[in-house]
Amino acid sequence: MACCALVVAACGDDQAATSTERPTGGVTVFAASSLEAAFRTIGDAFEAANPGSTVTFQFAGSDRLATQIREGAPADVYAAASEKYPIELAGEGLVGEPLGFASNTLTLAIPTANPGGIVDASSIAAPGTKVVLGAEGVPIGDATRKVLGLLGEVYGNQFTGKVVSNVVSEEQDVKGIVAKLETGEADAGFIYVTDVAASSGLTAITLPEGAMLTVSYPIAVVRASRNADVAARFVEFVRGVDGQAALAAVGFGPITP
Amino acid sequence: MTRIGAGALVALAAAFVIVPLLAILLRLPPGALADGLSEPAAVDALLLSLRTTTIALAIMLAVGTPVAFVLARRPFPGARIVSTILELPVVLPPAVAGVALLYAFGRFGTVGGVLRAAGVEIAFTTAAVVLAQLFVAAPLYLRQAQAAFAAIDPRLEDAARSCGAGPTRLFLRVAVPVAAGGLVAGAALAWARALGEFGATLLFAGSLQGVTQTAPLAIYALLDGSTESALGLSVVLVTISFAVLIGVRLSSRRWSTPW
Amino acid sequence: MVDSLVTAVRLERRHFVLDVAFEVASGQTLAVVGPSGAGKSTLLRLLAGLERPDTGRISLDESVWVDIAGGRFLAPERREVGLVFQDAALFPHLTAAGNVAFPLEAAGVGRRQRRAQAASLLERVGALPLAEARPGALSGGERQRVAIARALARDPRVLLLDEPLSAIDDAGRGALLDVLREALIGRIGVLVTHRLEDARALGSAGTVVLRDGRLAD
Structure with missing residues (x-):
């Protein structure tokens, strides 16, 4: 009896899944590390709004996630902290069209205890200051180099060279930079405003007007997704009212045109 | 178990190790190894790794050898506790080791503050x-060295002392040469571990080309962008590790001849 | 006045008590026989300084090696003793000549002189042809000869012998006995063995029995 009931129930579920408008099932979302707090909230809200759906996250550097998707990792959605990788992947036919869903702004961050005596962005050129940067080739590193170029225009052309000689470590992701700052080992580093908001014990130092850099965060459905319907729904949800509210709550800016 | 079944299991176990290593080689287009290794970041990383692991090895041998001897042959109250504590880093996740080192020797650390x-x-x-390498690798050497010293026939020690050898001579001229096989094997394994150190270094030392970016850190960094160099470095590290293993096997055969 | 080794010591372990007193004069050898576990090896280790008694005194003529009450305990390397183990206990990483030269090196003898003295010691025990051999390549009797030469290297006044003939077959026994007799000339000897015939052959100062940690005639 119990056995039969189970079979019937299973059939019923199956029919429901195919006939109803709302697709259900599990999706795996590969998202940039900086999205962790906002996406966890969004994930819960999405599951609540779509009974039967489950969202699993993997957070890492956008570049690393892109590599994993190229290697065939079972991702359904890719949300990156840079336009570069989603565009590359879309060109390779691995993901669908990337759509912007948030923006973020680079800032200078220091430990609140301020062991390096940082006053403003120009302070990081002072001899002996310990600066941590993202490595070249990773999104945070490339964005930081753009900002350093802009700062060079503000503070004079020797500025960038002085900062580079103050670099004590080049990190592969934002987490690495945040760790070095939170422990107070480094005096200053460049991360996103949302990273400062999410961390404990870090303070943002506003950059001069001409050195503000805002990056757009794109999201795309992975072509190989076995659950593309739910994946598309999740993308829609992130770009919708609930998703935008959760992103704004942790400091992300609006979708840039 | 049937012989065929057992053979299949052995083959499976071997394949589990060999296939990923071969996969690195297969991904590397011919000629790319040399190209990849000519990248300045790769060269700097290898040189830095060589330099730091040599220093770590020297400290390990100079300090670890007498410590292992005392723990193995001069038991004192609490020796086993000390021995266990010294082994702890072997089972510690490298990230924990890095955080621990940071809190001890970092800017605001217990020792670091004083320094x-x-x-x-x-x-x-x-x-x-060097500190990170020493922290994770030295316990491997200590463990092997203790085992090697413990295996020495106690009568050799008695013989040495009755021949007029004081503690230092006994240690240097009898204990160390007699235990040499185990000491060399332990040192080789510990060195290889130091060479592969990643997590603790990344957290505690950071990653800067020529200063703190060792070969494993460079692999991690080069994977973003310069994949060929990363693979080239990987091949070098795999080759070195393999050579160390073979060397240890050969040396243990040579030294283990009974007297 | 004749030199003599005067010993009166007591040592207590968990399941074992050794309580002995004896005196051996220069040129004499005391043979101690007893079943295994009677404390024979411990007795030699006490004399050599490898074991510390709980109470008692050991002196060689004017020189006090051990005086527990007086807080004196001479380290083994500072006692004038040579020790021959039952199984030779040669250093496996050194050649026969290297083994014999080891005590000389410890005594600060120069390299060239060390080599010459090691050769003459090996010759004395009939083992000169074995000089460059490693212990692993030697027979039991050959090893024991090298061990005797090593024990004689510092020309010790006291020679301690722990079952030196036990691992030797009958054919080699006679020759090795001669070597031991010659080695004991002019020294104080203490031989421990479980074989009465060895005790009779070498025990010029008589034979005593060690049983349950105590000596009896």
Whole structure:
């Protein structure tokens, strides 16, 4: 009896899944590390709004996630902290069209205890200051180099060279930079405003007007997704009212045109 | 178990190790190994790794050998506790080791604070790399060295002392040469471990080309962008590790001849 | 006045008590026989300084090696003793000549002189042809000869022998006995063995029995 009931129930579920408008099932979302707090909230809200759906996250550097998707990792959605990788992947036919869903702004961050005596962005050129940067080739590193170029225009052309000689470590992701700052080992580093908001014990130092850099965060459905319907729904949800509210709550800016 | 079944299991186990290593080679287009290794970041990383692991090895041998001897042959109250504590880093996750080192020797660490007052800062320096390597690798050597010393026939020690050898001579001229096989094997394995050190170094020393970016850190960094160099470095590290293993096998055969 | 080794010591372990007193004069050898476990090896280790008694005194003529009440305990390397183990206990990493030269090196003898003295010691025990051999390549009797030469290297006044003939077959026994007799000339000897015939052959100062940690005639 119990056995039969189970079979019937299973059939019923199956029919429901195919006939109803709302697709259900599990999706795996590969998202940039900086999205962790906002996406966890969004994930819960999405599951609540779509009974039967489950969202699993993997957070890492956008570049690393892109590599994993190229290697065939079972991702359904890719949300990156840079336009570069989603565009590359879309060109390779691995993901669908990337759509912007948030923006973020680079800032200078220091430990609140301020062991390096940082006053403003120009302070990081002072001899002996310990600066941590993202490595070249990773999104945070490339964005930081753009900002350093802009700062060079503000503070004079020797500025960038002085900062580079103050670099004590080049990190592969934002987490690495945040760790070095939170422990107070480094005096200053460049991360996103949302990273400062999410961390404990870090303070943002506003950059001069001409050195503000805002990056757009794109999201795309992975072509190989076995659950593309739910994946598309999740993308829609992130770009919708609930998703935008959760992103704004942790400091992300609006979708840039 | 049938012989065929057992053979299949052995083959499976071997394949589990061999296939991923071969996969690195297969991904590397011919000629790319040399190209990849000519990248300055790769060269700097290898040189730095060589330099730091040599220093770590020297410290390990100079300090670890007498310590292992005392623990193995001069038991004192609490020796086993000390021995266990010294083994701890072997089972510690490298990230924990890195955090622990940071809290001890970092700028605001227990020891680091004192050092800083004296004008010495360790974090982000090559010294931090050596410390991290020493922390994770030395226990491997200590363990092997203790086993090697413990295996010495106690009568040899008696013979040496009755021949007029004081503690230092006994240690240097009898204990160390007699235990040499085990000591060499332990040192080789510990060195290889130091060479592969990643997590603790990344957290404690950071990653800067030529200063703290050792070969494993460079692999991690080069994977973003310069994949060929990363693979080239990987091949070098795999080759070195393999050579160390073979060397240990051969040396243990040579030294283990009974007297 | 004749030199003599005067010993009166007591040592207590968990399941074992050794309580002995004896005196051996220069040129004499005391043979101690007893079943295994009677404390024979411990007795030699006490004399050599490898074991510390709980109470008692050991002196060689004017020189006090051990005086527990007086807080004196001479380290083994500072006692004038040579020790021959039952199984030779040669250093496996050194050649026969290297083994014999080891005590000389410890005594600060120069390299060239060390080599010459090691050769003459090996010759004395009939083992000169074995000089460059490693212990692993030697027979039991050959090893024991090298061990005797090593024990004689510092020209010790006291020679301690722990079952030196036990691992030797009957054919080699006679020759090795001659070597031991010659080695004991002019020294104080203490031989421990479980074989009465060895005790009779070498025990010029008589034979005593060690049983349950105590000596009896």
